[in-house]
Amino acid sequence: MEIEKIEQEIIDEFELFGKDWESKYEHLIELGKSLPIIDPIYKTDDKLIRGCQSRVWLYSEIVNGKINFSADSDAIITKGLVALVIRVLANHTPDEIINAKLNFINAIGLKEHLSPTRANGLVNMIKQMKMDALALKSKISS
Amino acid sequence: MTQHKIKLDVTKIRSDFPILSREVNGQPLIYFDSGATAQKPRIVIDTLTNYYLHDNANIHRGVHKLSQDITTKYEEARATIQKHLNAQHIHEIVFTCGATDSINLVAATFGKKFIKAGDEIIVSEMEHHSNILPWQMLCEETGATLKVIPINDAGELKMDEFKSMLSNKVKMVAVTHVSNTLGTINPVKEITALAHAVDACVLIDGAQAVPHMKVDVQNIACDFYCFSAHKIYGPTGVGVLYGKENWLNKLPPYRTGGGTIKSVSFNKTIYADLPLKFEAGTPHIEGGIGLAAAINYVNKIGLDTIAAYEHELMEYATEKLSEINGLRLIGTAKNKASVISFFVDGAHPFDIGTILDKQGIAVRTGHHCTQPLMTCYKIPGTIRVSLAFYNTKEEIKKLIDALNKAIKMLN
Numbered sequence A: 001m002e003i004e005k006i007e008q009e010i011i012d013e014f015e016l017f018g019k020d021w022e023s024k025y026e027h028l029i030e031l032g033k034s035l036p037i038i039d040p041i042y043k044t045d046d047k048l049i050r051g052c053q054s055r056v057w058l059y060s061e062i063v064n065g066k067i068n069f070s071a072d073s074d075a076i077i078t079k080g081l082v083a084l085v086i087r088v089l090a091n092h093t094p095d096e097i098i099n100a101k102l103n104f105i106n107a108i109g110l111k112e113h114l115s116p117t118r119a120n121g122l123v124n125m126i127k128q129m130k131m132d133a134l135a136l137k138s139k140i141s142s
Numbered sequence B: 001m002t003q004h005k006i007k008l009d010v011t012k013i014r015s016d017f018p019i020l021s022r023e024v025n026g027q028p029l030i031y032f033d034s035g036a037t038a039q040k041p042r043i044v045i046d047t048l049t050n051y052y053l054h055d056n057a058n059i060h061r062g063v064h065k066l067s068q069d070i071t072t073k074y075e076e077a078r079a080t081i082q083k084h085l086n087a088q089h090i091h092e093i094v095f096t097c098g099a100t101d102s103i104n105l106v107a108a109t110f111g112k113k114f115i116k117a118g119d120e121i122i123v124s125e126m127e128h129h130s131n132i133l134p135w136q137m138l139c140e141e142t143g144a145t146l147k148v149i150p151i152n153d154a155g156e157l158k159m160d161e162f163k164s165m166l167s168n169k170v171k172m173v174a175v176t177h178v179s180n181t182l183g184t185i186n187p188v189k190e191i192t193a194l195a196h197a198v199d200a201c202v203l204i205d206g207a208q209a210v211p212h213m214k215v216d217v218q219n220i221a222c223d224f225y226c227f228s229a230h231k232i233y234g235p236t237g238v239g240v241l242y243g244k245e246n247w248l249n250k251l252p253p254y255r256t257g258g259g260t261i262k263s264v265s266f267n268k269t270i271y272a273d274l275p276l277k278f279e280a281g282t283p284h285i286e287g288g289i290g291l292a293a294a295i296n297y298v299n300k301i302g303l304d305t306i307a308a309y310e311h312e313l314m315e316y317a318t319e320k321l322s323e324i325n326g327l328r329l330i331g332t333a334k335n336k337a338s339v340i341s342f343f344v345d346g347a348h349p350f351d352i353g354t355i356l357d358k359q360g361i362a363v364r365t366g367h368h369c370t371q372p373l374m375t376c377y378k379i380p381g382t383i384r385v386s387l388a389f390y391n392t393k394e395e396i397k398k399l400i401d402a403l404n405k406a407i408k409m410l411n
């Protein structure tokens, strides 16, 4: 599915919660728990994206021209956010990932987590996913 | 001595702080982050506003009335601080940008003049990064060695180890008065006496002490003492370095420029007397005056009254928090002020902090600029509740409910 379609799917899902922060965060926590955990062999310091408070590990690989991500975080809400971003970006080509705007984060009322001072590592993780996509792209075209 | 315990009228006090009536995420704000920065009473806000409305001029420069009036006010502010810290002389009070700036001033100037390879500088394991990094940099530049006083499980300095570290190689002991992460009140008078016995100089970081207790620098007998205005209900961007006259006289200027001189020529510049020697450029004029307003405000209520009230709040919060399953208090010193740090097993502090925020409760989570301390406790960070005299038991009750809810959601 196209990135923007998946984003819309998530926006529709979150619409159900309306202004109810509690069920929204409960959902995020559930998503965090369901995130396929990164293979421990990749949970190393060089895969670590340092946010100020919560830590995120990210592993990216390319299979048949499309990128797979797996990730983990020591904070469960961060993990939930990471799960959402992965659901949107995984299984897409490097170019699609590089160009993704990820407007859904704002649309579902989680914009506060995108503030660079929020220090949950999400912003840095998105940056890293795009950088990985770029690196993997140059690897297949070389 | 008979002491009349004056009860603090918290409703009245809360009405002095306009921000406390605002909402956050649709809930009344509950502010438990005064250790990061305290809220400001109206009298401080008015002082800043009035400065710009009526008094703005540069100090120490003009013959005109505005300049002379504001110079007088600025110097009166200095006198207020001198009196508040019980410094012997008014020129022992140097205005800086804050505690961090004060420590950098001493590390740079003291370092330049008195530190050489082989010397030792002592800090403690519970220091804020602001009282580690300037000394670490100085050590790297000079070849001196940084030594660290360890702490026990309760978060108290191991004084025996400190004693065994002292020798005539030690040139500086820089220790916090109150820990911003653990709340521990350190025995700074004893530390100073011990350090002086080997002729070491002593700097006390008072950033977390000054808002909560009466500080008497002559009684402590330390050589330097510093704090930030914004943590004692004053403006940001301004702070204080107290230094004993003989030490300040011995130190070279830190930053130089306008305001620091008696005379300048391209061959020779004669620096001004204290404290102007250390106050280069146009200072944070309204900040200094605002700080004095904050100190006067606090003194009108009385620091003894404030300390007693805050202590009662802290005991109450500690008791209630201890009832929560899986909650571990970080910092259980016998002598504590204003700060409660904790960790909940199986829950990341960031997650708890996020859910508390959703409920209108502001706490600090993370390492609180004390990473070496977190390493020592083997945790990624803590949740820190820092109390001020505008907090209430009702707010603590709401915190406990909100915390229980967070733990339930995260499990």
Ligand SMILES: Cc1ncc(COP(=O)(O)O)c(C=O)c1O
Pocket: B035, B036, B097, B098, B099, B100, B101, B128, B130, B131, B176, B178, B179, B180, B205, B207, B208, B228
């Ligand atoms: C113990 C301690 N020292 C120093 C500082 C630094 O203060 P500032 O950032 O105002 O310079 C802080 C601030 O959190 C502190 O808690």
